[in-house]
Amino acid sequence: MRSSIAAVAAVLALSSPLVAQAAPTKAAAAKKGVEPSLDTMKRLVKELSSDAFEGRAPGTSGEEKTLALLAAEFGKLGLKPGNKGSWFQDVPLVEINAKNVSHLSFSGGKAAVTAAYGPEMVVGTYRTTQPHIEVKNSPVVFVGYGINAPEKGWNDYAGLDVKGKTVIILVNDPDYETQGLTGPFNGRAMTYYGRWTYKFEEAARQGAAAAIIVHDTVPAAYGWNVVQSSWTGAQHVADSANGNADQAQAIGWIQKDKAAALFASAGLDLDQQMAAAKRKGFKAVPLTGVVASVSFDNDLRKHSSKNVVALLPGKTRPDEYVLYSAHWDHLGHCQAAPDGDDICNGAVDNATGTAALVALAEANVKAGPTDRSQVFLAVTGEESGLLGSAYYGAHPVFPFRQTVGGVNMDALSVAGLAKNVVVIGKGKSQLDAYLDRALAGQGRVATLEPTPEKGFYYRSDHFSFAKHGLPMLYFEGGEDLVKGGTAAGMAAAEDYTKNRYHGPKDEYDPNWDWSGVLADLKLYYTVGRDLATSADWPNWVEGDEFRAIRDKDRTGQ
Incomplete structure (x- = not known):
């Protein structure tokens, strides 16, 4: 998930009217009196x-309990198992537990530098x-942002x-500090070239033995605590026929002060x-x-984690789907808290x-079936790199050419x-436009991302479907709170990011204010039900990177 909701002052400064788009049909968005249950x-x-x-880590008893709970809940509602009579879609993974990890040591310079795991x-x-993985006496090269983008003339x-x-790499794009949204890599708006996943992919294509990213809080969009908790303990990766032998032997991150000592x-x-790496021609x-x-040594365990697939069949066009x-x-x-x-x-x-x-499935059952079928997909492995959604994207249970779009x-x-x-x-x-209509009913507004340099578009499961051309809507509650305004909203976001995100204190709190959750849930319900009731096929806007994929999928040309 993205690490925090962004600062509202910037949100309001960047807000603009919605792009002119085809308006949704006037079919009823929801049956009057039915809404998702807060209970x-x-x-x-x-x-x-x-x-x-x-x-709820994949491959653990926590997964087993989660799968059993979801199947039981969907079953009680009267939904159908979505994958050929099964509630589940197998996702082949390998669990890797690193142990006996040595220091990352650098020698041969003016002074030896070591970094502790x-x-x-x-x-x-x-x-x-x-x-067992061992990288020994590997020459070190600084490759800037580690980008090879022929279409941009950047390599x-x-x-x-x-x-x-061993390549040392910077996180994000070279122009992430740009104030506007124009530049070789879309200015402030991160491209996929800025994501850490891309950095490792490209380093592997180049044949590097090891790829190490320099952690810097602002361009990474999260502190070292997030890196440490996410990268220690059991890791899950997608399995492949060659055992991912084409990947670098070792991948990881290093604290910026240690990287500075290394360069010195x-x-x-x-x-x-x-600074030099930001300039074209570096x-x-x-x-x-x-x-x-x-x-380091690895304990390896192959297993199949599972996506959960539930189906609420449509009444007149059941072979068209909303996701x-x-x-x-x-x-x-994970890394233990002080207690x-x-x-x-x-x-x-x-x-x-x-x-x-x-809750959305429950509300739709109560409202009655829509013309189109509705698919409720709970995916695995998001925290390990969108693994479950990527697998569904490559092996969709319901073809994307028959899937209208959806929400994440x-x-x-x-x-x-x-x-x-x-x-x-x-x-x-x-x-x-569908969201805009739903928001109007609540007297609320949609705003742009205030921190597009953080690349949130590439950090949740909607991206796995967008890559295959499927339009997906993903939004988050803003920070301009009804109670307390932007100051309260920003404080809450900062508190979550600093003290709970990817840590042991992201726990249920009976004192939460659920009013925002319920309002946002109603938006998802309204948008989804409007899609499922209409005959429209919303698309990406002209010129979007995913438009051609969608057009080809829909037309077969």
Whole structure:
């Protein structure tokens, strides 16, 4: 999930009218008097985030309990198992537990530099058949932002052979500090080239033995505590026929101050090199004489995690589908809090979204079937890199050419009712008009992302479906709270990011203000029901990166 809701002052400054789009049909968006149940939300969030579910990590007893609960809830409502008579879609994964992790050491410079696993660096691997990883005396090269984008005339690896070497990489895009939305990489708005997942993918394509990203809180959009809790403990990666042997042996992150010490040992200034990397034509810089070493053992376990697929059949066009998605997984056992609590319960992230799937299904059953079928998809492995949604995207149970579009829910705001919602990727698709209509009924507004440099569009499951051309709507409650205004909203967001996000204190709190959750849930219900009742096929706007994929899928040309 994204780490926080963004500052409202910036939201209001960036807000603008919705892009002109095809208006939704005037079919009734919802049956009068039916709305999602807050009692259902409270009950399920409390249960899913209890210690009994152990943080809902894939491949654990927490997964088993989560799957059983969701299947039972959907079954009680009268929904149908969505995958050929089964509630589940297998997602082949490998669980990797690193142990005996050495320091990440750099030698050969003016002074030796070592980084300790956990507080100063994290390291792991995508390789699923190697019980031992050792990178020894690997030459170190700084490759700037680690981007190879031919269409932009940008290649940080130009003229460089990094086979067997360790590459040091910066997070985000070179122009993330730009105030506007124009630049070689869309200015402030992060592109996929800025995501850490891309950095590792490109380093592997270049043949690097190890790829290490320099953590910097502002461009990363989260503190080191998030990196440490997310990258220590059991990791889950997608399985493949070659055991991911084409990936780098070791991937990870290093604290910025340690990276500065590393550069100093090679006679370089990190800040100067970071500034140089922002300019087109940057040439990679070898850290002359410096070599890197790290080793660790892996406990490997192949298993199939599962997506949950529930179907509410349509009454007149059952072979057309509307998709609701949310991820059921969280981190399981993680870095312990000072009080010894080591269960990352994931109450907000994403027991709220998971419970919302059930609450929306319940409301739609009460309202009666729509013309189109409705699919309620709870995916696994989001916290490990959108693994469950990526698998569904590659192996859709219901073909995307027959899927109208949908909504994704990732961490509903429990800070209270806000006057606005922040649309992630606003202006990209005609689904914005559906949301605009629903918001008008609440007297609320949709606003742009105030911090597009944080790349939230690429950090939740809707992205896995968008890549295959499916229009998906994803929004979050804003910070301009009815009670307390922007100051209260910003304080709540900061508190969550600092003290609870991806940590053991993301726990159910009976004192939460559920008014925002309920209002946002009504929006999802209205948008989804309007889609399921209409005959429209909303698309991406002209010129959007996913428009051609959707057009080809719908026309077969």
